[in-house]
Amino acid sequence: MSRICAISAKQHLLAEGPFWCDKDHALYWVDIPAQQVWCWKQKQDEYQHWAFEQKVSAVFTTQSHRLLLCMADGVAYFDPETQGLEYLCYLDEDRPNNRLNDAKCDASGMLHVGTMDDNETAQTGRLWSIDAAGNKVCLLDDIGISNTLAWDESRDRFYFADSMQGKIHAYPWSMFKDVRAEHAFVETASGVGPDGSCLDAQGNLWNAQWGGASVVCYNPDGNEIHRINLPFNRPTSCAFGGLDMTTLFITSASIGGVEGVDEPLAGQVVAIDLVAYFGQKIKGLASQPFCGA
Numbered sequence: 001m002s003r004i005c006a007i008s009a010k011q012h013l014l015a016e017g018p019f020w021c022d023k024d025h026a027l028y029w030v031d032i033p034a035q036q037v038w039c040w041k042q043k044q045d046e047y048q049h050w051a052f053e054q055k056v057s058a059v060f061t062t063q064s065h066r067l068l069l070c071m072a073d074g075v076a077y078f079d080p081e082t083q084g085l086e087y088l089c090y091l092d093e094d095r096p097n098n099r100l101n102d103a104k105c106d107a108s109g110m111l112h113v114g115t116m117d118d119n120e121t122a123q124t125g126r127l128w129s130i131d132a133a134g135n136k137v138c139l140l141d142d143i144g145i146s147n148t149l150a151w152d153e154s155r156d157r158f159y160f161a162d163s164m165q166g167k168i169h170a171y172p173w174s175m176f177k178d179v180r181a182e183h184a185f186v187e188t189a190s191g192v193g194p195d196g197s198c199l200d201a202q203g204n205l206w207n208a209q210w211g212g213a214s215v216v217c218y219n220p221d222g223n224e225i226h227r228i229n230l231p232f233n234r235p236t237s238c239a240f241g242g243l244d245m246t247t248l249f250i251t252s253a254s255i256g257g258v259e260g261v262d263e264p265l266a267g268q269v270v271a272i273d274l275v276a277y278f279g280q281k282i283k284g285l286a287s288q289p290f291c292g293a
Contacts, residue, residue: 003276007040008269009047015251015269017058020241022286027241028059029251029269058103064293070113072099075130089134091115095124102196104149109291114146132292140178148197150205155220159205163193185222196237200284208235215250232266240284248272
């Protein structure tokens with residue numbers, strides 16, 4: 001693999017939510033405005049995709065053959081064999097302009113998903129926790145654009161970002177409390193939004209920076225230790241995967257670009273061989289499936 005390799009079958013509008021299934025050696029992602037879910041099986045180099053009647057912001061494997069999808073209005077199981085969609089729960093029914101955005105499962109498989117104003121103007125987003133029975137708990141409110149959900153279990157730490165504020169905060173997890181009034185773990189430069197993130201095996205946070213043409217790695221003290229410069233301005237998220245978990249998959253957007261600026265890889269999903277890029281072995285963790293079936 002070269003240092004940066006496009007692995008998607010097409011240019012997407014807004015590719016998001018990369019999810020690596022280690023069991024099947026498959027990468028899943030979504031194209032939010034295109035209302036599609038995609039899957040690439042690495043060993044076979046085969047693609048599948050499914051289209052829906054509303055936006056989809058995240059995808060997860062489960063304890064069965066079904067997938068769990070974050071639809072615009074709630075969380076639903078999807079059966080790839082029958083094409084059936086079964087809702088687990090609805091969210092933000094009192095805020096019809098909101099939609100679901102970034103989402104991740106914690107180590108127990110419980111889903112955590114942030115919502116946002118679909119017009120990206122109001123701070124009406126929330127952060128929800130959802131279990132296998134569909135029970136939901138609101139953890140945070142008054143969020144602009146929900147992004148970056150990641151857990152550092154060894155430090156009892158949960159990372160969450162509001163891209164509208166340009167800040168990633170580190171929350172205490174076992175005794176969760178709102179720390180947004182405190183000093184941020186990371187604050188990005190003006191015009192650069194912290195988007196999706198993942199953790200490596202050492203507890204370092206890798207963050208895709210919308211408008212910054214880069215994925216930046218921060219150590220647990222919040223100091224930058226690595227940077228991947230990308231051939232597109234709007235990376236959206238990242239996930240570790242590959243046969244040895246040393247590949248970083250990065251999703252990106254082709255919408256919102258600067259007129260006259262040529263970005264042939266914008267909107268693609270790319271794979272970065274971290275050994276080739278940095279000359280050292282940086283290993284990550286597989287994505288966590290949802291606890292339900």
